[in-house]
Amino acid sequence: xxxxxxxFFPFLFAYLAVSALLPQRSWLWFTAAASSLFYACWxxxxxxxxYYIALVSWFCGLMIHASKNxxxxxxxxxxxxxxxxxxxGVFKYFNFFVDSFGQLLAAAGLAMSPNILRIALPIGISxxxxxxxxxxxxxxxxxxxxxxxxxxxVVYLAFFPQLVAGPIVRAWQFLPQIDRGPVFQExxxxxxxxxxxxxxxxxxxVANSIAPVADRIFDAPLGYTSGDLLxxxxxxxxxxxxxxxxxxxxxxxxxxxxxxxxxxxxxxPYFSRSFSEFWRRWxxxxxxxxRDYLYIPLGGNRHGRLKEYRNLFITMFLGGLWHGASxxxxxxxSLHGAYLMGQRAAGDAGIVIAPQxxxxxxLRITIQAVQMLAVFALVCxxxxxxxxxxxxxxxxxxxxxxxxxxxxxxxxxFQVIMAIFLxxxxxAVDATLIDRRRTVQLLKSRLPLACSLALLLCVxxxxxxxxxxxxxxxxx
Amino acid sequence: MTGSRVKDLTKLTxxxxxxxxxxxxxxxxxxxxxxxxxRNSDFRLSRVSQSNIxxxxxxxxxxxxxxxxxxxxxxxxxxxxxxxGLTSASIFALARDFYRAGNTxxxxxxxxxxxxxxxxxxxxxxxxxxxxxxxxxxxxxxRKDARMARWFPLTRYDTELFQRAVYYLINRRDQAWANExxxxxxxxxxxxxxQMDSFSRKLSIAQIxxxxxxxxxxxxxxxxxxxxxRVVFVLAPFFPAPETSGGIAAVRHEIDALLGAGNYLxxxxxxxxxxxxxxxxxxxxxxxxDAVRGQVMAYALTQH
Numbered sequence: 199x200x201x202x203x204x205x206f207f208p209f210l211f212a213y214l215a216v217s218a219l220l221p222q223r224s225w226l227w228f229t230a231a232a233s234s235l236f237y238a239c240w241x242x243x244x245x246x247x248x249y250y251i252a253l254v255s256w257f258c259g260l261m262i263h264a265s266k267n268x269x270x271x272x273x274x275x276x277x278x279x280x281x282x283x284x285x286x287g288v289f290k291y292f293n294f295f296v297d298s299f300g301q302l303l304a305a306a307g308l309a310m311s312p313n314i315l316r317i318a319l320p321i322g323i324s325x326x327x328x329x330x331x332x333x334x335x336x337x338x339x340x341x342x343x344x345x346x347x348x349x350x351x352v353v354y355l356a357f358f359p360q361l362v363a364g365p366i367v368r369a370w371q372f373l374p375q376i377d378r379g380p381v382f383q384e385x386x387x388x389x390x391x392x393x394x395x396x397x398x399x400x401x402x403x404v405a406n407s408i409a410p411v412a413d414r415i416f417d418a419p420l421g422y423t424s425g426d427l428l429x430x431x432x433x434x435x436x437x438x439x440x441x442x443x444x445x446x447x448x449x450x451x452x453x454x455x456x457x458x459x460x461x462x463x464x465x466x467p468y469f470s471r472s473f474s475e476f477w478r479r480w481x482x483x484x485x486x487x488x489r490d491y492l493y494i495p496l497g498g499n500r501h502g503r504l505k506e507y508r509n510l511f512i513t514m515f516l517g518g519l520w521h522g523a524s525x526x527x528x529x530x531x532s533l534h535g536a537y538l539m540g541q542r543a544a545g546d547a548g549i550v551i552a553p554q555x556x557x558x559x560x561l562r563i564t565i566q567a568v569q570m571l572a573v574f575a576l577v578c579x580x581x582x583x584x585x586x587x588x589x590x591x592x593x594x595x596x597x598x599x600x601x602x603x604x605x606x607x608x609x610x611x612f613q614v615i616m617a618i619f620l621x622x623x624x625x626a627v628d629a630t631l632i633d634r635r636r637t638v639q640l641l642k643s644r645l646p647l648a649c650s651l652a653l654l655l656c657v658x659x660x661x662x663x664x665x666x667x668x669x670x671x672x673x674x
Numbered sequence: 675m676t677g678s679r680v681k682d683l684t685k686l687t688x689x690x691x692x693x694x695x696x697x698x699x700x701x702x703x704x705x706x707x708x709x710x711x712x713r714n715s716d717f718r719l720s721r722v723s724q725s726n727i728x729x730x731x732x733x734x735x736x737x738x739x740x741x742x743x744x745x746x747x748x749x750x751x752x753x754x755x756x757x758x759g760l761t762s763a764s765i766f767a768l769a770r771d772f773y774r775a776g777n778t779x780x781x782x783x784x785x786x787x788x789x790x791x792x793x794x795x796x797x798x799x800x801x802x803x804x805x806x807x808x809x810x811x812x813x814x815x816x817r818k819d820a821r822m823a824r825w826f827p828l829t830r831y832d833t834e835l836f837q838r839a840v841y842y843l844i845n846r847r848d849q850a851w852a853n854e855x856x857x858x859x860x861x862x863x864x865x866x867x868x869q870m871d872s873f874s875r876k877l878s879i880a881q882i883x884x885x886x887x888x889x890x891x892x893x894x895x896x897x898x899x900x901x902x903x904r905v906v907f908v909l910a911p912f913f914p915a916p917e918t919s920g921g922i923a924a925v926r927h928e929i930d931a932l933l934g935a936g937n938y939l940x941x942x943x944x945x946x947x948x949x950x951x952x953x954x955x956x957x958x959x960x961x962x963x964d965a966v967r968g969q970v971m972a973y974a975l976t977q978h
Contacts, residue, residue: 656701
């Protein structure tokens with residue numbers, strides 16, 4: 199079951215109706231059961247993996263809290279980190295490393311047939327292992343004052359809106375809300391409904407409408423003109439944005455219906471004028487997780503420029519690998535690492551222009567637009583490597599663009615017009631979201647909000663493609 | 675229930691009512707606008723319902739039909755009613771609607787590869803309201819869409835077809851719509867695999883019998899209602915390369931089974947491997963259309 203499958207809404211309404219009637223303790227049991235059912239719709243066997251991770255994290259949390267000295271606290275946090283990452287490693291990365299090792303031996307002339315584990319990837323494993331890590335590390339860092347009960351922890355890891363593809367909500371943010379239980383608040387429900395409808399628009403209109411064209415171009419790029427291939431990259435940039443941001447908005451909205459506050463996961467990322475800004479707007483819950491649990495522990499920017507560059511690169515490289523065990527994700531992460539390093543170096547060298555200091559408004563806006571376009575272009579380049587699974591194919595894609603053959607002759611003229619229309623709506627709403635004051639104003643005024651939502655629902659009916667049920671980030 | 679909770683519940687009910695009323699109003703307005711668009715557009719399917727087409731030849735088929743004849747290039751008055759992915763039942767239903775609406779054409783040229791996909795296209799749902807034969811042909815195959823459209827009326831317009839109708843409401847040059855690009859050098863040297871797959875699948879005996887019955891049924895209907903009109907079949911060229919030859923032979927074999935060998939104009943045997951004639955492995959380019967139009971028209975008018 200996913201947010202766009204037909205069974206989801208009956209499931210959600212039934213869940214909300216029953217939840218509203220239950221006292222706190224029963225609500226915990228009921229939510230754990232409902233979330234397990236939601237997960238079991240994909241593969242019930244992996245529920246045991248989820249419960250196992252919950253059990254280990256709960257036990258380690260108790261032990262960290264009970265430990266009197268730093269050494270044993272460190273021991274238990276290490277056990278919990280290793281056991282969570284071990285699961286992630288076995289299910290997600292084992293085959294990749296064995297395969298790569300086999301290729302390395304073959305290149306050296308040694309034949310070897312590696313034992314590949316033919317097991318499916320448990321859906322959402324990257325997300326719930328990070329939730330588990332957040333729990334024990336937050337107790338270790340004393341951001342969580344008390345370890346929670348096992349049942350609350352299971353609800354934290356398995357809570358169905360965020361179980362499969364995030365957002366990665368920190369334990370210190372969500373566990374106190376779980377322990378308090380759902381709250382009925384008209385303002386939050388209104389906001390939740392708005393977020394859900396916006397999420398659906400991004401998924402079924404933007405992502406699902408663009409996906410068939412982007413897929414056709416990426417599946418056989420040599421058959422298309424340079425213009426087509428350029429459109430393919432831009433289309434994919436908005437497809438993945440619509441798909442993932444759409445999921446996140448729906449997840450945050452569903453949580454809001456029960457009064458739970460999840461942090462924002464996307465905030466108009468393609469409006470970014472620098473790469474650091476991009477990462478403050480794109481998959482915010484992952485980038486802030488990596489910042490707090492990897493970049494800062496590595497030393498952050500505290501030990502000189504060279505170490506800062508190293509830390510940036512390692513963080514982004516591992517962030518790339520978090521998406522999957524594949525070279526394309528490693529290249530994608532490395533590219534973003536290189537972008538951040540380049541930006542920092544350019545800042546140090548005084549090359550970067552700060553448009554806010556300029557007096558002329560027209561010049562300021564022009565420079566800001568150029569910066570935005572430059573960041574978008576380089577982010578798109580990285581998306582191409584993200585989408586294409588082999589380096590050879592990615593390079594031949596780039597060669598085909600560089601050939602300039604049929605740069606202005608686009609096969610999908612009509613789809614381009616449609617995509618521009620949908621992207622324009624996305625950009626217009628993003629431009630509103632970016633202005634916090636305007637967003638708050640819109641959410642407060644009921645009639646304009648109701649009309650905007652009704653209008654958006656009509657656009658969803660008119661342009662939505664309900665055929666594709668999956669989300670790209672489910673595979674991570 | 676506490677006082678604040680009751681107050682919240684009232685506010686929420688009012689808000690939801692506002693959304694529903696606005697939704698109903700917008701749906702009604704949008705539906706009216708969509709219907710007016712369909713009726714007034716210059717898109718080929720809309721033009722059928724406007725009953726003002728007077729052509730010597732009517733071309734109908736899938737995207738290969740779209741790219742077979744460009745009416746703006748022919749000296750014979752021609753109307754191209756082809757649409758991407760058109761299937762056998764939809765082809766004949768549209769042709770019936772064409773005549774029922776009072777349009778005229780002496781010869782119907784059917785691009786035959788569309789016959790290889792049995793059944794009706796649910797994609798054509800925006801036109802169910804104004805093309806009755808099409809609606810009838812889609813009844814069984816598109817029940818889910820019909821049910822959905824009852825609850826959410828605007829979903830009837832959520833296809834590319836409707837978006838094209840909007841496009842040709844403003845940009846009124848529908849009959850010139852065809853592929854303008856040519857094959858890239860890379861694709862010409864090494865045609866991408868799999869493009870023939872949608873055509874070279876094997877039809878079952880039951881499917882062949884059903885499509886044959888549709889062809890015979892249409893021929894009989896034409897003989898009864900429009901005695902002077904004739905239908906001819908043309909198989910447009912595929913890009914002739916070693917990579918596609920197996921697929922082309924399979925298509926030819928299936929078309930022979932449906933129409934009988936020699937009962938259609940087979941252009942797949944005579945085309946040269948000139949990349950400028952093709953937009954991709956399945957579709958002719960502008961130069962390709964120019965190269966075959968004389969042959970197709972001569973065949974169609976001779977048969978007549």
